[in-house]
Amino acid sequence: FCSQAPIRATLFPGDGIGPEIAESVKQVFREAEVPIEWEEHYVSKEIDPRTQSFLTWESLESVRQNGVGLKGPMATPIGKGHRSLNLTLRKELNLYANVRPCYSLPGYKTRYDNVDLITIRENTEGEYSGLEHQVVRGVVESLKIITRQASLRVAEYAFHYAKTHGRERVSAIHKANIMQKTDGLFLKCCREVAEKYPEITYEEVVIDNCCMMLVKNPALFDVLVMPNLYGDIISDLCAGLVGGLGLTPSCNIGEGGIALAEAVHGSAPDIAGKDLANPTALLLSAVTMLRHLKLNDKADRIHDAIINTIAEGKYRTADLGGTSTTTEFTKAICDHL
Amino acid sequence: FCSQAPIRATLFPGDGIGPEIAESVKQVFREAEVPIEWEEHYVSKEIDPRTQSFLTWESLESVRQNGVGLKGPMATPIGKGHRSLNLTLRKELNLYANVRPCYSLPGYKTRYDNVDLITIRENTEGEYSGLEHQVVRGVVESLKIITRQASLRVAEYAFHYAKTHGRERVSAIHKANIMQKTDGLFLKCCREVAEKYPEITYEEVVIDNCCMMLVKNPALFDVLVMPNLYGDIISDLCAGLVGGLGLTPSCNIGEGGIALAEAVHGSAPDIAGKDLANPTALLLSAVTMLRHLKLNDKADRIHDAIINTIAEGKYRTADLGGTSTTTEFTKAICDHL
Ligand SMILES: CC(C)[C@H](C(=O)O)[C@@H](O)C(=O)O
Ligand SMILES: CC(C)[C@H](C(=O)O)[C@@H](O)C(=O)O
Numbered sequence: 192f193c194s195q196a197p198i199r200a201t202l203f204p205g206d207g208i209g210p211e212i213a214e215s216v217k218q219v220f221r222e223a224e225v226p227i228e229w230e231e232h233y234v235s236k237e238i239d240p241r242t243q244s245f246l247t248w249e250s251l252e253s254v255r256q257n258g259v260g261l262k263g264p265m266a267t268p269i270g271k272g273h274r275s276l277n278l279t280l281r282k283e284l285n286l287y288a289n290v291r292p293c294y295s296l297p298g299y300k301t302r303y304d305n306v307d308l309i310t311i312r313e314n315t316e317g318e319y320s321g322l323e324h325q326v327v328r329g330v331v332e333s334l335k336i337i338t339r340q341a342s343l344r345v346a347e348y349a350f351h352y353a354k355t356h357g358r359e360r361v362s363a364i365h366k367a368n369i370m371q372k373t374d375g376l377f378l379k380c381c382r383e384v385a386e387k388y389p390e391i392t393y394e395e396v397v398i399d400n401c402c403m404m405l406v407k408n409p410a411l412f413d414v415l416v417m418p419n420l421y422g423d424i425i426s427d428l429c430a431g432l433v434g435g436l437g438l439t440p441s442c443n444i445g446e447g448g449i450a451l452a453e454a455v456h457g458s459a460p461d462i463a464g465k466d467l468a469n470p471t472a473l474l475l476s477a478v479t480m481l482r483h484l485k486l487n488d489k490a491d492r493i494h495d496a497i498i499n500t501i502a503e504g505k506y507r508t509a510d511l512g513g514t515s516t517t518t519e520f521t522k523a524i525c526d527h528l
Numbered sequence: 529f530c531s532q533a534p535i536r537a538t539l540f541p542g543d544g545i546g547p548e549i550a551e552s553v554k555q556v557f558r559e560a561e562v563p564i565e566w567e568e569h570y571v572s573k574e575i576d577p578r579t580q581s582f583l584t585w586e587s588l589e590s591v592r593q594n595g596v597g598l599k600g601p602m603a604t605p606i607g608k609g610h611r612s613l614n615l616t617l618r619k620e621l622n623l624y625a626n627v628r629p630c631y632s633l634p635g636y637k638t639r640y641d642n643v644d645l646i647t648i649r650e651n652t653e654g655e656y657s658g659l660e661h662q663v664v665r666g667v668v669e670s671l672k673i674i675t676r677q678a679s680l681r682v683a684e685y686a687f688h689y690a691k692t693h694g695r696e697r698v699s700a701i702h703k704a705n706i707m708q709k710t711d712g713l714f715l716k717c718c719r720e721v722a723e724k725y726p727e728i729t730y731e732e733v734v735i736d737n738c739c740m741m742l743v744k745n746p747a748l749f750d751v752l753v754m755p756n757l758y759g760d761i762i763s764d765l766c767a768g769l770v771g772g773l774g775l776t777p778s779c780n781i782g783e784g785g786i787a788l789a790e791a792v793h794g795s796a797p798d799i800a801g802k803d804l805a806n807p808t809a810l811l812l813s814a815v816t817m818l819r820h821l822k823l824n825d826k827a828d829r830i831h832d833a834i835i836n837t838i839a840e841g842k843y844r845t846a847d848l849g850g851t852s853t854t855t856e857f858t859k860a861i862c863d864h865l
Contacts, residue, residue: 323708323709332709335655335669335671337667370660406769431741
């Protein structure tokens with residue numbers, strides 16, 4: 192591949208522990224000779240009027256042009272008159288599907304074995320419309336918006352994902368017994384798409400029951416697709432089954448094939464700059480980015496090195512019960528490559 | 529107590545397995561000489577115009593008059609032009625708080641030990657407003673309504689419950705980072721009430737994070753209070769931690785001190801009439817009703833008999849891996865009394 196022109200990818204190191212764990216990804220990628228050239232963008236200290244947020248227009252343009260990116264944690268600065276950084280990215284880049292694989296890491300014990308789930312979350316509408324009103328004093332309302340277009344799009348993504356990743360079942364998660372119109376429309380769209388994929392088993396599960404079944408027996412599920420808020424809730428629940436957001440990758444898919452991989456954990460300001468952070472979620476997210484770029488050999492090699500390092504157990508960061516620094520853990524992964 | 533006049537309580541045996549498990553409660557109460565006289569009401573075959581549902585006006589009046597009741601599972605008949613039975617009860621009786629204790633049953637092993645949580649769910653508004661519209665073709669909206677009155681009322685109930693039940697902490701569960709106005713108002717009300725209970729620790733936890741923490745370490749929580757839909761989701765999740773809805777009690781609290789205890793599992797039509805159903809959830813719900821009536825000795829005795837029967841393991845219904853019939857299991861409980 193040395194003769195191949197490098198692929199440009201946007202990197203948002205983010206805040207807090209972000210720069211440290213981004214450094215870890217850069218090192219591992221260098222060691223694995225991944226043909227990627229990073230275009231780094233930081234969260235700005237000032238609001239960019241074109242984005243109404245602390246994300247600059249240039250940084251968004253960078254993702255649009257490169258088509259791929261990796262994002263560390265971003266803490267939205269406190270104050271008024273601007274939008275959350277995460278939501279700005281989703282809306283501006285039209286990142287309509289959030290894909291979160293949750294699988295048990297060999298050698299890292301939780302209460303659950305052999306978890307292997309994919310949650311696919313509609314990422315642009317639903318309860319995240321931002322439309323809220325005070326009707327009269329003491330009475331407020333929020334609008335949940337479900338559209339046919341966004342529902343079909345995410346359902347299509349979920350079934351296509353299932354088919355191309357050897358998955359057998361798609362479960363649509365909903366509360367259509369209560370929200371018959373909104374969640375009802377979401378289900379209708381899922382059913383329409385399901386008909387085009389007769390080889391994939393399709394089922395519908397009410398969200399409360401889904402959560403109960405997930406904690407009792409996660410093996411009942413395979414790919415789960417759902418409206419925005421349910422996806423927010425269930426993806427975190429599933430991450431919890433295998434150890435938490437520090438260990439689970441995430442990738443956002445946008446119109447035109449954009450992929451923005453992302454560690455969804457927080458920026459952990461308390462341990463920032465102390466070489467204590469666990470870079471696993473960002474590393475595994477970077478692996479999903481490589482798969483999106485069809486760099487599967489690199490993806491497999493890096494993935495195995497991460498998994499093996501954790502499984503071996505000699506080098507682990509404090510959150511996993513170890514005493515390694517970020518640097519030591521990263522070096523161990525490089526040694527496994 | 530023999531000289532004491534019996535207390536009248538409404539009993540809705542419900543559908544499917546409902547009558548069998550209600551029979552179990554009646555037997556256990558007889559054996560324990562509980563001074564209760566049941567007033568039984570069944571789901572009607574016709575819609576009562578005064579309730580717009582298959583629940584008769586008389587049955588609602590019975591709960592209003594008695595102030596206490598016990599309800600088995602009710603499957604809402606399929607069709608148009610009427611309301612869900614569960615929702616009708618909540619709205620008509622103004623059952624504003626749904627209290628669900630979730631605790632590990634000694635001797636019944638799940639992945640979690642020593643779970644001991646109480647979820648308190650606002651039960652009348654939020655995402656359950658029933659207000660939905662199609663804005664244009666392919667675009668639908670649901671309204672989530674949060675009011676100061678209902679939020680204060682359920683928060684007050686939660687803190688009072690915590691205080692009177694020796695609980696130390698109340699966690700308000702929300703998504704106010706996204707729904708700033710609705711969930712924001714809910715939190716504001718919780719904070720106001722929290723100030724009146726300085727002896728109770730108060731915290732606020734975002735729902736996605738809450739679900740992750742619950743599956744990782746439920747011991748982090750004590751009493752949880754939240755808007756309607758989050759309560760629906762989290763109470764089922766918590767039930768899953770200790771074995772499912774077949775084992776967890778529930779009690780609805782209404783204005784004027786009404787208490788309607790309820791098994792929240794389904795009516796299991798597939799095993800109805802076969803003497804196979806597990807009456808535990810309804811029995812434990814009946815125990816919460818006794819506590820509400822301050823019949824604590826009876827409540828304790830029956831509670832212990834249920835727990836000991838399950839712990840002993842000799843008589844268990846099929847859902848718990850045993851081979852006992854409902855009748856045998858019930859008899860075993862009576863023998864433990
Ligand atoms: C930070 C918050 C706005 C965000 C969300 O609710 O989507 C987060 O929980 C996530 O899942 O990415
Ligand atoms: C049956 C359904 C309408 C109900 C609800 O959503 O409240 C149920 O899930 C419950 O928790 O009692």
